[in-house]
Amino acid sequence: MTDIKPIYLQKVKQQNMALILQKIWEHETLSRVELVELTGLTSGTITNLTQELIQLRLIRESETSSGTVGRKRIMLKYLQDRYLIVGLDIGRTSYEVVLTDLTGRILKSVEGNIVGIHDPEKVLDLITPHLETMKAYAAGKGSPIIGLGTSIPGPMDKKIGNLLKPPNFPGWEGYPIQSALEARFGLKTCIEDDARASALAERWYGLGRKVQDLLFVTMGMGIGGGVIMKGEIVVGSNGLYGQVGHITLVPNGAVCACGNEGCWETVGSIPGILRRWGGGETIDDFFQAVNQGDVKAAECLKETLYYLESALTTLFNTYDPEVIVLGGRLYPYLTMHMDEIRSRVKARIYAFAQDRVHIESATFGASQNAVGAAALVFGELLAKPLQMLPNYLPQETP
Ligand SMILES: [Zn+2]
Incomplete structure (x- = not known):
């Protein structure tokens, strides 16, 4: 009996600390009074736990003068490079x-x-x-x-x-x-x-401070996805949630490594593009050929963009995220076409939701x-x- 209580209390303490840390992360800087309002914890708990977090050197105090005549307020923020x-x-x-x-x-x-x-x-x-x-x-x-x-x-x-x-x-x-x-x-x-x-890079350090529902799509040697919903990564019952590269885009298409046929990955990844083009070894070769006016390469690029546009439309309709973020090794080659892709996706989804289509580039690039x-x-x-x-x-x- 005696052992259970301290473990339970420790758990509650950690949960409350987590809540405080989360709120400070969301708002960047908060006063203790604001923390009481935002967390629903008592001011005694906030005083004790923020003191411990300061001793842990996770957060620190900083003084700010607020709007009213010279009143100083003590704000709390992360101590960013202690750890x-x-x-x-x-x-x-x-x-x-x-x-x-x-x-x-x-x-x-x-x-x-x-x-x-x-x-x-x-x-x-x-x-x-x-x-x-x-x-x-x-x-x-x-x-x-x-x-x-x-x-x-x-x-x-x-x-x-x-x-x-x-x-x-x-x-x-x-x-x-x-x-x-x-x-x-x-x-x-x-x-x-x-x-x-x-x-997760977007969730904690990129667009995620403002956005709770986002879908990250990475395009390179494969096509992968990560889904953040209400601030949490979603994995699904088999860990397959957000495997966006394996939606079928080509009926009766090529067999994919996953076992399905005609996956987006089989046509839209770097190997997929090179296979369809058949004119060179690397993705640099491909885009060089496009720039030099190679008709087959241009046709293959047009098709690639159509696959991308179709996949993004499907993803908006399926996941309804606030934003889709695109990255990966292939993406830098496609950025010049993104305005066109954005307007095509908008044209293809429900009219009332068109203004809510946001497609952004990955914050941290390579x-x-x-x-x-x-x-x-x-x-x-x-x-x-x-x-x-x-x-x-x-x-x-x-
Ligand atoms: Zn597949």
Whole structure:
């Protein structure tokens, strides 16, 4: 009996802290009085918990004069660089490691090529020195790293931290990525599917401060999606929610790696475009041919844009998001066509909703996945501050 109460109280305390942190994140700066109003907690609880969060050095006080004659107000905001986060993106052909502060600002970043390396241990060997450099840099600043977020091609079993069988990712099937990284670097490690990590970059550090329902679509070697609804990532009952690359666009089309036929990915991804064009090896070759007036390439681009427009229309009708955010390796080649795509999508959906169609570019460009990996840890920090900062808690007074 006696053991249950403290655990329960600790849980309630963490939930209340999470609520306070969430509200401060939403509003950027809040007074204690505003926190009482926004959270429904008592002013005593707000006083105690904000004091602890200040001792944890997650938030700090700052003085602002409000509108009325010289009245000073004490505001609370994040202490943005007391704690740092490492974001790691492992892709099919490259990796990126970033060190960020709590606002997603990149302090250090490094990228590397892993084309042709199909052994996870070898890939981690390449990443290790960079991670050690970042740990040393953080130690030099006196800012602890609170966690390592990892973005990697899915699907994965997040309960045990293993990859399942990601398509076109030989050597990684069943790999225990989470425990392998934890053992190597001694950091609390979170893992997420790359498209969902990208969505989380927007949710915490990009458009998500203003938008609660967003859909992230990444277009590259594959086409993936991540759905944020009411501020939460949605995974579905089999982890397949938002697998937008596998909606059927071509009846009786080519068989896809997922088993379906005529998926958007089979025609709209980089390999899909190159296969339909048949005139070169790389996506650079393709767009060069378009620019040089190659008729077949131009026709193939027109078709690609039509697939994109059709898929986006379907996504608006299916998910009804406030915004669809586009990114991935293919996207920079398509940005010049986005005005046309936007107006075509608007023309194809219900008239009353046309003004609400928002299609935006990914906030972090080529670093979207790595920043998203860091955002994954930030989200955990906001939800479970006591669990994420066990070594930095102030000493309990008996
Ligand atoms: Zn498919």
